[in-house]
């Protein structure tokens with residue numbers, strides 16, 4: 001079966017999830033929520049409740065993974081409690097495999113497109129993750145619902161970040177659905193500027209998320225340390241953001257919570273968008289959903305109950321404008337008391353300080369447009385003179401993948 005069809009089928013599974021009712025208004029007061037701070041409803045996480053849909057989803061994920069990524073070097077351990085994909089990519093730090101298991105060979109056989117039909121006829125059950133597979137290292141940080149540790153998968157030496165979420169806290173915070181959605185969406189994304197979610201597993205009390213390790217941590221901290229970024233650096237970050245958002249929107253996913261706290265930075269200074277807790281498949285058909293942090297909310301999302309409160313992926317363009325502003329100025333454009341922030345967003349009232357270049361100011365003004373349809377599209381962001389000036393190297397090559405670690 002063609003990969004495209006598989007993807008389409010899997011996306012459909014996630015769309016169903018979005019249509020489930022969500023807590024209205026809770027997002028407006030959203031504190032910093034840990035990324036992947038939840039989702040799986042406890043019932044859905046429990047192995048006893050693995051529905052045929054979920055099993056099918058796992059099989060699809062597995063098939064998708066193996067049919068797409070022929071270089072994958074899967075890990076091969078089992079548990080009865082897992083619901084995740086069982087492959088980790090080759091790690092730069094990995095030792096040569098001493099004993100490539102027969103399972104791995106079997107999985108590599110699956111990656112051969114000529115045998116893809118076999119996946120459906122006689123599927124090999126995906127191998128599962130469990131805690132014993134990982135050597136736990138130093139804590140990387142703490143979110144609202146969990147802690148994140150540096151971890152190494154023992155058999156492959158694959159370095160990753162392991163996020164530990166306590167089921168009781170997820171239940172108490174009523175964020176199971178959010179985590180579930182986050183897992184479903186994030187585990188299907190493959191882009192250099194989007195944090196990978198390799199898989200997840202759970203025990204009776206905790207949910208574990210196996211994440212790509214972002215060596216330089218939170219972008220928010222880097223921004224606070226530098227106060228504001230130099231224009232070249234901000235342009236590189238924005239170019240990478242545009243590339244990642246373009247990928248997301250092509251897959252009909254809107255992030256809805258773009259802000260520095262939800263962006264991690266890789267070891268080479270490259271951006272990694274994380275925290276898909278508020279992301280959904282676009283267009284959103286539940287008009288009253290409110291989410292995100294006030295400073296970054298677009299005008300079409302701050303009017304609960306109004307007929308205008310219907311939005312699409314263009315919400316992320318507004319947030320990209322807020323982000324560009326904050327990178328260059330050091331504070332968000334509508335920062336004020338909550339009431340005033342809301343009022344100023346609704347009117348698009350902001351001023352760009354004179355130390356910001358004319359090109360950057362132009363891009364900000366083209367993104368922070370009240371009418372979502374009139375915001376500059378991502379293609380044009382990538383071609384904008386400010387981006388071209390800083391990111392396109394001589395010879396016309398785009399430099400958006402380049403890190404900013406100098």
Ligand code: AMP
Pocket residue numbers: 033034035036037140141142143144145146147148161195211212213214215217218264
């Ligand atoms: P979170 O719960 O996702 O907000 O994570 C809490 C903190 O852990 C973050 O603020 C980061 O500093 C750190 N962290 C989370 N995920 C990663 C990761 N994949 N790589 C490196 N650090 C991370």
